[in-house]
Amino acid sequence: xxxxxxxxxEMQAQLREAGEEFGRGFSLFGLAFKNVRTYAWMNMKxxxxxxxxxxxxxLFTVYNAALNDYRDSLVYGSISANYxxxxxxxxxxxxxxxxxxxxxxxxxSYLQHSYAxxxxxxxGVGGKNDVTSAYLALGIGDELYNATKTVTMQTVGADENLFxxxxxxxxxxxxxxxxxxxxxxxxxxxxxxxIGEPALEAYGLQAEDVLxxxxxxxxxxxxxxxDPLVYQFSGKVCGVIHAEYFQLAGHKSTEATYPMLVxxxxxxxxxxxxxxxxxxxxxxxxxxxxxxxxxxxxxVFGTSYRGTTNVSGLDTLNGVQTIAANLYIIVGASLxxxxxxxxxxxxxxxxxxxxxxxxxxxxxxxxRRKLYTLLFLQLLILCVIAVPIxxxxxxxxxxxxxxxxxxxxRINLALSWGRIIAMLGLGIGAxxxxxxxxxxxxxxxxxxxTIKEFLGVExx
Numbered sequence: 438x439x440x441x442x443x444x445x446x447e448m449q450a451q452l453r454e455a456g457e458e459f460g461r462g463f464s465l466f467g468l469a470f471k472n473v474r475t476y477a478w479m480n481m482k483x484x485x486x487x488x489x490x491x492x493x494x495x496l497f498t499v500y501n502a503a504l505n506d507y508r509d510s511l512v513y514g515s516i517s518a519n520y521x522x523x524x525x526x527x528x529x530x531x532x533x534x535x536x537x538x539x540x541x542x543x544x545x546s547y548l549q550h551s552y553a554x555x556x557x558x559x560x561g562v563g564g565k566n567d568v569t570s571a572y573l574a575l576g577i578g579d580e581l582y583n584a585t586k587t588v589t590m591q592t593v594g595a596d597e598n599l600f601x602x603x604x605x606x607x608x609x610x611x612x613x614x615x616x617x618x619x620x621x622x623x624x625x626x627x628x629x630x631x632i633g634e635p636a637l638e639a640y641g642l643q644a645e646d647v648l649x650x651x652x653x654x655x656x657x658x659x660x661x662x663x664d665p666l667v668y669q670f671s672g673k674v675c676g677v678i679h680a681e682y683f684q685l686a687g688h689k690s691t692e693a694t695y696p697m698l699v700x701x702x703x704x705x706x707x708x709x710x711x712x713x714x715x716x717x718x719x720x721x722x723x724x725x726x727x728x729x730x731x732x733x734x735x736x737v738f739g740t741s742y743r744g745t746t747n748v749s750g751l752d753t754l755n756g757v758q759t760i761a762a763n764l765y766i767i768v769g770a771s772l773x774x775x776x777x778x779x780x781x782x783x784x785x786x787x788x789x790x791x792x793x794x795x796x797x798x799x800x801x802x803x804x805r806r807k808l809y810t811l812l813f814l815q816l817l818i819l820c821v822i823a824v825p826i827x828x829x830x831x832x833x834x835x836x837x838x839x840x841x842x843x844x845x846x847r848i849n850l851a852l853s854w855g856r857i858i859a860m861l862g863l864g865i866g867a868x869x870x871x872x873x874x875x876x877x878x879x880x881x882x883x884x885x886x887t888i889k890e891f892l893g894v895e896x897x
Contacts, residue, residue, distance in 0.1 A: 465807060465810055465811050465814055466814055468798075468811055469811055469814035469815045469817075469818060470818060472791075472794060472811075472815055473815055473818050473819070476790055479783075479786065479787065479790065480815075480819060482783065483780075483783055483787060483819060484819045484822045484823045484826070485823075485826065486776055486779055486780050486783065487780075487819060487820070487823040487827075487868050487871050487872065488823040488824075488826035488827040488830060488868070489776055489827075489830070490776045490777070490780070490867065490868075490871055491823065491824070491827035491831075491863075491864045491867035491868045491871070492826075492827045492830040492831050492834065492864075493772055493776070494863065494867045495827060495828075495831040495863040495864050495867060496830075496831050496834045496835060496838075498863055499831065499835065499859055499863065500835060500838060500839075502859070503835075504757065508751070508755075510610070511747070511750055511751055512725065512751065513606055513607065513610050514607060514610050514611060514686075515607065515686035515687075515744070515747045516603045516606050516607050516686075516687075517601075517603045517604045517606075517607045517685040517686050517687030517688060518685075518686035518687035518743045518744040518746075518747050519603065519687070519721065519722050519725055519743070519744045519747075520601075520603070520687065520719050520720060520721040520722060520742075520743055520744070521719070521720040521722070521734070521738070521741055521742050521743070522694065522717055522718065522719045522720070522741055522743060523717070523718055523738065523741045524549070524715045524716060524717050524718070526716075526718065528738060528741065529718045529720065531738075532720065532734075532738060532741075533720070535737070539722060539726070540722065540723040540724065541720050541721065541722065541723070542721050542722065542723040543601055543602070543720075543721040544718070544719065544720050544721070545598040545599075545601070545718075545719050546716050546717060546718045546719065547593050547594065547595035547598075547599055547694070547696075547702070547716075547717055547719075548593060548594035548595065548702055548707045548714050548715070548716060548717075549566055549591065549592070549593050549594075549714065549715050549716075549717050550566075550592040550593070550594070550706060550707060550713075550714055551566040551713035551714065551715055552566065552567065552568040552572070552592075552656075553566060553713065554713060555656055555667070556568060556572065556656075559656065559657075559658045559659065559660060559663075559667070560572070560659060566591075566715060567589050567590070567591045567695075568589075568590055568592075568656075569587050569588065569589055569590060570584035570586065570587055570588045570589075570590055570636065570639045570640070571584060571587055572590075572656060572657055573590055573654055573655065573656060573657065573669075574654075574655045574657055574666060575640050575642075575652060575653070575654060575655075576652065576653035576654075576655065576671075577642070577646065577647055577650050577651075577652055577653075578650060578651070581655075581666075582640040582641065582642065583640070584639040584640050585639065585640070585641060586638065586639040587639070588633075588635050588636050588638075588639040588697065589695055589697060590636060590697045590698055591694075591695040591696055591697050591698070592697070592698040592700065592706075593694070593696045593698070593699055593700070593707075593717075594699075594700045594701060594702040594703075594704055594706075594707030594714070595623075595696070595699060595700075595701075595702055596623070596701070596702055597623055599623065599694075599696060599699065600617050601719075601721060603687070603721060604617060604682070604685060604687070604688075605617075607685050607686065607687075608679075608681065608682065608685065611681070611684070611685070612679075612681040612684075614679060614681060616679075617678055617679055617682045618631075618676050618677065618678055618679065619634055619644050619677045619678065619679045619680075620644045620645075620648050620676065620677045621648055621674070621675050621676030621677060622675065622676045623675070623676060623699065624672070624675055624676070624699060624700060624701040624704075625675070625701070626701055626703075627672075627700075627701050627703045627704045627705065628672045628673060628704075629672050629673050629674075629675040629700075629701060630652055630670075630671075630672040630673065630674055630675065630698065630699065630700055631674070631675055631676035631677070631678060631698075631699040632647065632652070632674060632676075632677060632678070632697065632698055632699070633677070633678040633680070633682070633683060633696070633697040633698070634677055634678060634679055634680040635680050635683055635697065636697045636698070637677065638680070644677040647674045647677070648674055648675075648676075648677060649673065649674065650673070650674055651671060651672070651673055651674075652671060652672065652673075652674050653668070653670075653671035654669040654670055654671065654698070655667060655668060655669060656669055669706065670700065670704065670705070670706035672700065672704070676699075678696070678697075678699070683695065683697075686743075686744070686747055687743050687744075694717065694719070725744065725747075725748055725751055726742075726744075726748060727748065728748045728749050728751075731744065731745045731748045732745065780871070780875065784875065784878060784879065787879070788879050788882050788883060789894050789895070791812060791815075791879070791883075792883055792886065792890075792891050792894040793891070793892070793894050795808050795811070795812075795883070795891050796888055796889075796890075796891025796892035796893075796894070797892070798811070799888045799891060800888060800892070809880055812876060812879060812880070813876055816872045816875060816876050817872070819872065820865075820868045820869060820872050823868045824861075824864050824865050824868050827864040827867070827868060828861055828864050831864060
């Protein structure tokens with residue numbers, strides 16, 4: 438009996454308060470804010486549930502997107518290394534026969550001059566195909582330049598196919614460059630030379646100093662009573678290759694294509710003479726192999742697959758992506774379903790509380806349309822509170838997961854401004870969608886109720 442009395446007294450107090458508010462011309466937004474404040478604990482629980490739902494959706498979505506972006510950066514940020522190379526034609530054919538499932542997207546070859554014999558004769562040491570700037574002098578006009586830095590001066594003869602599409606892709610992604618050339622281009626005739634920017638820096642020269650000038654390359658002879666400079670070749674400098682080209686994943690090692698001096702393939706220096714010229718074959722792969730396959734190639738073909746060191750990171754990332762996907766499906770889905778059920782359990786009480794207040798306001802002449810607007814404004818206030826909470830939770834969750842993954846795999850996903858904005862946008866969108874679903878359900882439940890039914894609702 439006392440409970441019923443207290444209920445009637447509460448309703449009478451609410452009626453008096455509602456009448457006073459209408460008398461003061463309270464706005465709907467003011468009423469919405471007051472209702473949220475009056476039932477602060479219930480609204481904060483609802484708000485936090487909204488925020489947690491948005492947090493889960495944002496965290497997994499943004500983290501998976503970050504993993505995909507990181508994978509793309511690995512795949513295309515080192516794509517220039519995804520090729521097999523050899524100067525042994527039999528090894529090339531063996532590679533193709535041994536790997537019938539590997540799709541070769543592009544195949545080419547170029548000539549490489551071997552300095553092995555002349556270095557052995559002049560300096561008395563075992564020479565290799567390549568030679569460093571310490572052994573060579575450059576003549577530009579009447580000036581002779583000696584290197585102050587050691588740079589590998591791999592000398593090749595090629596045509597326009599020396600630079601493949603993979604090189605252009607990686608240059609664009611890493612450095613925003615559209616061409617391997619700082620100035621000029623590839624040699625178009627036997628009397629032209631292109632040179633790498635690192636070589637010019639080793640000799641204290643700049644691109645503008647040599648472009649269009651005749652360059653003569655000499656081998657230094659340290660033997661007693663010998664001519665100190667042995668002529669190698671000369672030609673007009675037609676192009677300077679960007680220093681960034683030599684930072685690409687596929688062109689960092691002297692054992693791969695590292696074209697510091699580029700001649701036309703018909704240049705006499707590149708002809709099969711006593712000093713020797715070898716042919717390098719390159720097979721560019723359409724897809725990256727897995728690490729096990731790459732290591733197998735390494736054991737069979739030596740270091741002839743250039744991307745061996747790159748596939749390890751890709752394999753690790755693939756494992757992380759698989760774990761993330763499983764967590765998203767199993768853990769994330771379970772938590773989301775649990776939170777959605779929690780929301781639906783809370784909705785009933787929320788609708789009852791709102792119905793009691795709504796019945797009182799309808800008694801004082803509030804239009805039903807405005808009542809729905811009031812409900813919408815209350816949920817909007819909850820959204821405004823939930824968005825920053827979800828954003829903070831997502832940022833913290835992203836940081837913690839990233840620290841754990843970085844510790845375990847050394848894969849670090851930086852929290853860029855783009856991802857911060859994406860998280861904020863997803864958080865706002867998720868909260869609004871959840872609130873609209875809530876609003877639609879609540880309106881569906883109360884749309885046919887009379888004022889008497891509104892006022893007769895018992896709140897537990």
